[in-house]
Amino acid sequence: MEVNLLFKIAAVGILVTLLGQVLKHSGREEHAFLISLAGLILVLSWIIPYIYDLFQTVQAFFAI
Secondary structure (H helix, E strand, C coil), rough: CCCCHHHHHHHHHHCCCCCCCCHHHHCCHHHHHHHHHHHHHHHHHHHHHHHHHHHHHHHHHHCC
């Protein structure tokens, strides 16, 4: 796994947290939820190829 990916995930987490807090304090909980959901989808789209590789490696290891 690349170190840059970890920094990207941390940056998205910090940004989503800050935006979420600002939106919640301004009374826009729905928008804060959508920001959180968008951050989750973005991070998952980065991580899914690594999860796929993990499953392929485990499958090859056990020769299923």
